[in-house]
Amino acid sequence: MQRRDFIIRSGTILTAAAFTGMFGKSNELLAPAYNSNENTSSKKRPDPNDFEQPVLKAIAIGINAPSPHNTQSWKFKILSDTSMYLYVNEHILLPATDPPARQIHIGAGCFIETLVIGAGTLAYNSMVTYFPEGYESAKDFGMKPVAKIELSKASAKADGLSPYINFRQTNRQEYNGPLISNSEFESLQQLSGKAHSNLIFINNNFQPYFNLFKTAFEIESNTFNTNEETRKLFRFSEQQRAETGDGLSIPQMGYHGIMKHLAENSLDNGNKEKWHSPKSIQLSVKHFEKCLLSSKAIVVWVSNSNTFEDWVKTGRDYVRFSLALTKQNFYAHPYNQAIQEYDEMKTAREELNNLLGIKGGEKIQMIVRVGRSSPSYFSYRRKLDTYLVK
């Protein structure tokens, strides 16, 4: 059966002591070059070494990319040993929280950039042609490719961000240490290179943003359709996570050990009544707020227009910035609730636009909090053949 209804929401229903770190080693120590680590050696994600065709090896690296709530809405048509089409998967969209499928297409961009950087480690350059058959509206989702990707033998060295692909992760734990400074942000921008979208960096006067992000999270949690999408996306045990290879879960929220078990038990395998109860929502908001208050900076991506291409290219920006963060031992946690395009969010969306001085056709595409933390639980990916179409 195909999953249709997914959603964006972070947070969980219990508050707990800060997660102390499952893997215990610093990224610098672990990342001399692209190699297998906990992600692949534990079989949580496909291993590029298991494939012969260069294009499949590149895909196996590309799917380490982030995607809105780990939906992995990617379909690949293999054209040759070194070329492919990328589509979004029209059966895996987020209709309640992401009505235009904007974030889904950002996820497609995240895949492209991860593949392109990863292919460099296999000694391939990638040529990316956006929307080679045109792309006009939702009727093209899954029918027309978002991109054609062609690999050719490279002579140049791999991208300096490539060692971090396998270590990048969304980290929803509390952050610690000092604020991220302007000069730290500048070096992150330098490491990530030229971006398509404009980046806004905020490291003081957080309060109006915190208020808005919390309100937006409350709206999302109290809107039945969006909250229900999250429930359908949640995986309530390690067995479910391993079987589906996607979605969100308690450990992805930063819990481990006894707290993970308590939280998973309290969710009662996704019992609908408990999930939507005021008590669960209240606890979830409390957890959200605790992490929000630990933000050490906020980064916002704003595009000059709001086209399909803006979405995909912002996804590429986001991956580059996330890998730069990983290199510098920082983490990010997206807070996209306030920019989502459903009716209940309209007021919050407009308030945020005013606060950030967004003009005319500009669009906020992505918002994250940034900070330092210990590594968190690594999310699964699906088996590679599940993404392939004829």
Ligand SMILES: Cc1cc2nc3c(=O)[nH]c(=O)nc-3n(C[C@H](O)[C@H](O)[C@H](O)COP(=O)(O)O)c2cc1C
């Ligand atoms: C476009 C986009 C939007 C996202 N929005 C949120 C969000 O609002 N809240 C959140 O907690 N995570 C968000 N995420 C992070 C995903 O949930 C995460 O990438 C996914 O679960 C896979 O985990 P990983 O990033 O650790 O590999 C977003 C990711 C993308 C690409």
